[in-house]
Amino acid sequence: MFSKATEYGIKAIIYIASQSMLERRVKIGEVVEHIDSPVAFTAKIVGALVKVGIVQSITGPYGGFYIDRHRMDQIKMIDIVTAIDGDSIFNGCGLGLKECDDEQPCPMHYKFVQIRADLKDMLNSTSILELAEGLKSGKSILMR
Amino acid sequence: MFSKATEYGIKAIIYIASQSMLERRVKIGEVVEHIDSPVAFTAKIVGALVKVGIVQSITGPYGGFYIDRHRMDQIKMIDIVTAIDGDSIFNGCGLGLKECDDEQPCPMHYKFVQIRADLKDMLNSTSILELAEGLKSGKSILMR
DNA sequence: TTTATTTAAGATAAAATTGTCTTAAATAAA
DNA sequence: TTTATTTAAGACAATTTTATCTTAAATAAA
Numbered sequence: 096m097f098s099k100a101t102e103y104g105i106k107a108i109i110y111i112a113s114q115s116m117l118e119r120r121v122k123i124g125e126v127v128e129h130i131d132s133p134v135a136f137t138a139k140i141v142g143a144l145v146k147v148g149i150v151q152s153i154t155g156p157y158g159g160f161y162i163d164r165h166r167m168d169q170i171k172m173i174d175i176v177t178a179i180d181g182d183s184i185f186n187g188c189g190l191g192l193k194e195c196d197d198e199q200p201c202p203m204h205y206k207f208v209q210i211r212a213d214l215k216d217m218l219n220s221t222s223i224l225e226l227a228e229g230l231k232s233g234k235s236i237l238m239r
Numbered sequence: 240m241f242s243k244a245t246e247y248g249i250k251a252i253i254y255i256a257s258q259s260m261l262e263r264r265v266k267i268g269e270v271v272e273h274i275d276s277p278v279a280f281t282a283k284i285v286g287a288l289v290k291v292g293i294v295q296s297i298t299g300p301y302g303g304f305y306i307d308r309h310r311m312d313q314i315k316m317i318d319i320v321t322a323i324d325g326d327s328i329f330n331g332c333g334l335g336l337k338e339c340d341d342e343q344p345c346p347m348h349y350k351f352v353q354i355r356a357d358l359k360d361m362l363n364s365t366s367i368l369e370l371a372e373g374l375k376s377g378k379s380i381l382m383r
Numbered sequence: 384t385t386t387a388t389t390t391a392a393g394a395t396a397a398a399a400t401t402g403t404c405t406t407a408a409a410t411a412a413a
Numbered sequence: 414t415t416t417a418t419t420t421a422a423g424a425c426a427a428t429t430t431t432a433t434c435t436t437a438a439a440t441a442a443a
Contacts, residue, residue, distance in 0.1 A: 096240070096328060096351075099431060102335040109346050122389070136432050142391060155440030156388040172347070184240060191246040194383060202253050202370040202379040203316070206361050207240075214354050226346040235346040239338060243401060266419070280402050286421060299410030300418040 101179045104140045106130040106237050108175055111141075111150060112162045112227035120159035131238040140179065147178045167227065173218035185215050245323045248284045250274040250381050252319055255285075255294060256306045256371035264303035275382040284323065291322045311371065317362035329359050 097105075110129050114121045123141065127134045141160060144150045149170055152160050162170070176184070188195035189207040197204070229235040241249075254273045258265045267285065271278045285304060288294045293314055296304050306314070320328070332339035333351040341348075373379040 096333055099335065102333075105347070106334055124389095133432055135434075138390075139392085139432090145390085152390060153440080154388090154390040154438070157441065158389050158439085160390085189240055189246075190250055190381075191243065192380075192383065199383060200379050201381065202373050203249070203365070204379065206365055210354065210358050210361060213357060217350050217354060221347070221350055229346050235344050235348065236336075237334075237345065239336065239343060268419095277402055279404075282420075283402090283422085289420085296420060297410080298408070298418090298420040301411060302409085302419050304420085 097176065097184075098180050100136075100140050101176055103130065103132045103137050104144060104175050104179045105172065106132065107137055107141050108144065108150065108162070108170075108223055109226045109230055110237060111160050112167055112223045113231045115162045115164060115167070116227060116231060120153065120157075120161045122159045126160070129237055144175065144178060147174075149174060149178065162223065167224035168222045170223045171219055172221045172223075172226075173215065176218055185211055241320065241328075242324050244280075244284050245320055247274065247276040247281050248288060248323050249316065249319050250276065251281055251285050252288065252294065252306070252314075252367055253370045253374055254381060255304050256311055256367045257375045259306045259308060259311070260371060260375060264297065264301075264305045266303045270304070273381055288319065288322060291318075293318060293322065306367065311368035312366045314367045315363055316365045316367075316370075317359065320362055329355055 107126050107130055110126055111121055123134060123138045126141070127137050130137070141150060142152075145152045145160070150160050150162055152158070188201050189203050189211075190201040192201050195201045195204055226235070230237060251270050251274055254270055255265055267278060267282045270285070271281050274281075285294060286296075289296045289304070294304050294306055296302070332345055333347050333355075334345045336345050339345045339348055370379070374381060
């Protein structure tokens with residue numbers, strides 16, 4: 096469904112957010128230990144999310160990554176997905192046609208419309224805050 | 240959403256089916272001209288679908304690919320997708336956890352459940368016949 | 384100011400996916 | 414039987430994605 100890069104990105108953000116709720120900045124090494132992902136690759140992905148403003152970072156000793164607490168409920172999953180994978184999962188044709196619309200649809204066009212709309216709605220309405228709270232309360236996990 | 244291999248496979252099957260409705264066997268060269276895909280790669284994919292019984296083939300002059308007319312409504316899109324991409328799109332964890340279930344869910348587990356169920360239902364209930372009829376009647380297209 | 388720590392950035396490498404090419408096998412027609 | 418045509422199968426190559434490695438920049442503490 097998503098690329099590995101997006102999977103790592105989502106998990107990293109959820110972990111960072113869960114720690115930011117405790118006023119803790121986290122280093123990339125701590126992040127990957129908690130989400131079971133390759134460190135350098137994850138660092139690059141989180142770095143891209145810093146550039147886009149989803150995460151904040153401080154370099155040097157006592158540095159690390161964190162997320163502004165009051166922004167956690169404004170940042171939605173769709174922001175992370177589109178920042179890494181782009182929007183082709185929502186807008187591209189399910190059968191790979193360069194163009195595909197209601198006028199000249201691919202054979203599966205109308206079959207996909209609802210499912211994609213539902214996926215988009217879900218990602219649009221799911222905040223980092225919500226997922227980080229689920230993790231912190233033990234309702235969900237990031238590795239096993 | 241799907242791999243290129245699955246995209247090509249679905250389009251090839253729809254085209255072959257649309258021609259089988261006219262009692263026409265089609266060669267791989269004709270298929271790729273109508274779905275705009277690389278010929279050797281497509282041949283390999285369609286070959287895999289032959290092995291699995293979704294398509295029939297005859298080698299040699301006057302040979303080609305065809306689909307049993309009375310099976311077209313029994314073959315569903317899910318059969319093509321799982322034959323090529325496997326079932327990870329339905330069963331795997333959305334965030335890539337090796338295991339993820341109601342007992343120990345990833346943070347997005349319940350968010351994904353409905354969307355994946357809908358996707359599966361759609362692929363389960365969509366037959367080759369239905370899509371090939373849409374193509375033949377001009378309601379849908381396979382390239383542009 | 385020096386050193387240690389950490390993120391930033393970009394080059395390089397490995398793996399997976401996508402795509403091509405060659406040869407073999409089947410089969411129909413001449 | 415020979416030839417031409419077509420699918421079958423597998424080796425090979427290119428591209429994309431995933432992952433690693435190296436160096437630079439920032440910054441805090443000693």
